[in-house]
Amino acid sequence: MNAKNVVSPVQVAQELQRYVTEEVLRRKDGVALEAPLVESGLLDSLGLLQIVAHIEQQYGANLTQSGEPGDFRTISSLAAAVWRMSGIGAPAQSG
Amino acid sequence: MQRTLIDALEEGLSRVDPNKPAILGTDAQLSYRELFEGAKRIATALAEAGIGRGNRVGLWMDKTPAAVQALLGVLYSGAAYVPLDPRSPWPRTRTIALDCQLAGMVVDSAKAGLLPEFLDGQAPRLVLLSGNRAELPANLPEGLRVQTLAEALARPARELPVPEAGELAYILYTSGSTGVPKGVVHTHASGVAFVDWVRDTFGTGPEDVFSSHAPFHFDLSISDLFAALASGASVRLLSATEGMLPAYLARMIEPWGITVWYSVPSVLVAMLEAGLEKEPPRGLKILFFAGEVFATAQLRRLRKALPETRLYNLFGPTETNVCTYYQVPERIPEEQTAPIPIGKGCEHMETFVLDDEGRELRGVGEQGTLWARGGNLMQGYWNDAERTARTLFPDPRGQEGVACCTGDQVRLLPDGNYEFLGRRDHMVKTRGYRVELGEIEASLAAHPSVLEGVAVPLPDPKLGNRLVASVVLRKGEQLDVNTLRSHCAALLPGYMVPEVFELRGELPRTSTGKVDRGTLRVEWQGREE
Numbered sequence: 001m002n003a004k005n006v007v008s009p010v011q012v013a014q015e016l017q018r019y020v021t022e023e024v025l026r027r028k029d030g031v032a033l034e035a036p037l038v039e040s041g042l043l044d045s046l047g048l049l050q051i052v053a054h055i056e057q058q059y060g061a062n063l064t065q066s067g068e069p070g071d072f073r074t075i076s077s078l079a080a081a082v083w084r085m086s087g088i089g090a091p092a093q094s095g
Numbered sequence: 096m097q098r099t100l101i102d103a104l105e106e107g108l109s110r111v112d113p114n115k116p117a118i119l120g121t122d123a124q125l126s127y128r129e130l131f132e133g134a135k136r137i138a139t140a141l142a143e144a145g146i147g148r149g150n151r152v153g154l155w156m157d158k159t160p161a162a163v164q165a166l167l168g169v170l171y172s173g174a175a176y177v178p179l180d181p182r183s184p185w186p187r188t189r190t191i192a193l194d195c196q197l198a199g200m201v202v203d204s205a206k207a208g209l210l211p212e213f214l215d216g217q218a219p220r221l222v223l224l225s226g227n228r229a230e231l232p233a234n235l236p237e238g239l240r241v242q243t244l245a246e247a248l249a250r251p252a253r254e255l256p257v258p259e260a261g262e263l264a265y266i267l268y269t270s271g272s273t274g275v276p277k278g279v280v281h282t283h284a285s286g287v288a289f290v291d292w293v294r295d296t297f298g299t300g301p302e303d304v305f306s307s308h309a310p311f312h313f314d315l316s317i318s319d320l321f322a323a324l325a326s327g328a329s330v331r332l333l334s335a336t337e338g339m340l341p342a343y344l345a346r347m348i349e350p351w352g353i354t355v356w357y358s359v360p361s362v363l364v365a366m367l368e369a370g371l372e373k374e375p376p377r378g379l380k381i382l383f384f385a386g387e388v389f390a391t392a393q394l395r396r397l398r399k400a401l402p403e404t405r406l407y408n409l410f411g412p413t414e415t416n417v418c419t420y421y422q423v424p425e426r427i428p429e430e431q432t433a434p435i436p437i438g439k440g441c442e443h444m445e446t447f448v449l450d451d452e453g454r455e456l457r458g459v460g461e462q463g464t465l466w467a468r469g470g471n472l473m474q475g476y477w478n479d480a481e482r483t484a485r486t487l488f489p490d491p492r493g494q495e496g497v498a499c500c501t502g503d504q505v506r507l508l509p510d511g512n513y514e515f516l517g518r519r520d521h522m523v524k525t526r527g528y529r530v531e532l533g534e535i536e537a538s539l540a541a542h543p544s545v546l547e548g549v550a551v552p553l554p555d556p557k558l559g560n561r562l563v564a565s566v567v568l569r570k571g572e573q574l575d576v577n578t579l580r581s582h583c584a585a586l587l588p589g590y591m592v593p594e595v596f597e598l599r600g601e602l603p604r605t606s607t608g609k610v611d612r613g614t615l616r617v618e619w620q621g622r623e624e
Contacts, residue, residue, distance in 0.1 A: 025584075026577045026580060026581065027581065036205070038182075038334075038335045038336040038339060039157050039182070039205075039334065039335050039336060040181070040182065041180075041181065041182030041183060041184070041588065043589070044589030044590055045339045045526065046589075046594070047589070048339050064340070064341075064342050064369065065342055067340070067343070068343070069121065069334065069336045069337045069340060069343060072336050072339075072340070073336065
């Protein structure tokens with residue numbers, strides 16, 4: 001996979017937190033990393049699509065095709081999915 | 096004696112091995128035995144708090160097996176359940192709770208922190224908490240009785256008096272014109288009339304697995320839950336998150352073993368876009384859609400992708416459960432652009448069409464308002480006799496009994512089917528939800544800087560309608576569009592918040608001085624192109 005801009009899971013989480021807060025929800029107070037996004041009603045389907053498109057553009061990760069529902073639960077889980085799919089966090093192949 | 100939903104549920108139970116899975120969730124599942132035994136214990140806990148026949152109990156829960164168990168528990172107690180949307184801003188949910196005066200509540204622990212504010216002005220006799228006591232806030236109202244579901248489930252069930260057919264079973268709140276959601280009241284008799292019809296007409300049985308895509312406050316859930324359990328089938332609950340991932344849904348229908356799917360067309364269109372055609376799920380026997388018009392080109396794609404599946408358009412406002420239905424033919428001609436019909440009246444219902452003068456229309460091509468009568472009809476709107484009297488009438492043809500004016504405009508087709516033309520009032524559909532524009536406008540107008548606000552529906556082939564808003568501010572006021580959006584988002588569920596806002600100096604008017612909605616829409620459409 002063509003991983004872009006992925007430096008560390010913490011950095012991805014912070015960037016997504018900023019994006020969700022400012023660009024999707026247009027709020028001043030930040031969305032907590034562990035706040036349920038869809039089940040609580042914070043995000044609707046359009047907001048979810050917006051985030052998926054952003055993640056694809058920013059990190060080259062296509063969550064719609066390979067993502068599982070658990071990846072979309074919180075900003076933290078989204079960041080973990082981006083990190084996982086970037087391949088950087090995976091253990092190195094031996095041999 | 097007339098049947099109740101409890102009778103239908105117990106018929107389903109009697110058809111299966113009690114160890115068979117009844118409710119399958121993302122993280123948990125319940126067998127038929129667990130579901131029914133637990134429901135009776137929850138009913139007992141409610142009864143011990145003095146809650147039963149004549150009462151209403153709110154369910155403020157995510158879509159989990161525990162929520163279904165609680166829902167059945169409310170019915171076994173003799174009370175009516177009121178599903179409260181866990182994704183709606185809590186003040187709107189509180190308006191509903193106040194309107195129907197909840198005697199009890201079942202609440203997910205995720206909402207526990209909101210309870211002190213939420214319960215202001217209410218005095219439920221019992222709050223059942225799904226989760227851990229440790230998650231309760233310290234400042235709960237004094238004397239509030241709280242029990243966890245685990246505590247209720249640990250105690251034996253008592254034999255309780257069963258509800259009668261004429262008693263309330265559930266209240267579903269839909270968007271209301273005065274800014275206040277309205278409660279559609281169904282009795283055991285009207286609920287079971289619909290459930291029996293689904294089971295008998297489509298021949299569902301213990302071999303089936305129903306999907307449950309709709310939230311519990313949406314009337315599609317009545318078939319998903321009750322028709323499934325009454326058939327002895329299993330139900331796969333889809334969480335709100337799962338429901339929004341069309342590629343995931345398209346991929347999982349087959350491994351989940353789903354044989355009966357029910358959703359709004361938008362979800363099916365999204366699944367088509369997400370690859371349903373490439374690997375169509377096998378084993379899907381029946382697919383119901385309802386709630387909005389299915390764009391013909393997209394329905395044709397679905398028809399081709401699922402040649403073995405029986406596709407049905409179910410039609411009718413929440414007030415009638417469903418009143419007409421139509422089986423999609425094996426082939427939809429390539430040249431057809433007109434939407435498929437909404438079909439004919441359900442077998443146990445009677446439908447007819449009246450013109451504006453109240454004359455019955457029977458001629459091919461004539462158009463008028465669709466009326467329905469029969470077992471599926473609601474009892475009325477909760478706490479709103481005036482609105483009920485504007486919807487349920489003594490049969491206008493002079494026959495004995497009550498009929499429901501659906502407000503839907505239809506045309507009579509040569510083959511006896513109805514063609515749907517649109518809704519009479521300002522009710523629109525967006526993403527499958529029925530939205531009264533008045534409720535959006537009431538929230539716009541609730542901002543102190545706003546003079547007038549109009550919600551404008553822009554027809555959209557995928558969403559049904561996109562919602563935008565034109566707003567005029569009071570003289571001398573300044574307001575940022577984002578502030579207005581946040582204001583609406585705090586009052587309305589996400590699907591009702593307009594996508595785009597425009598601030599303008601004035602609104603176009605008709606000759607009678609009313610806001611000219613038609614002109615506004617044309618202006619918006621001109622700008623969008």
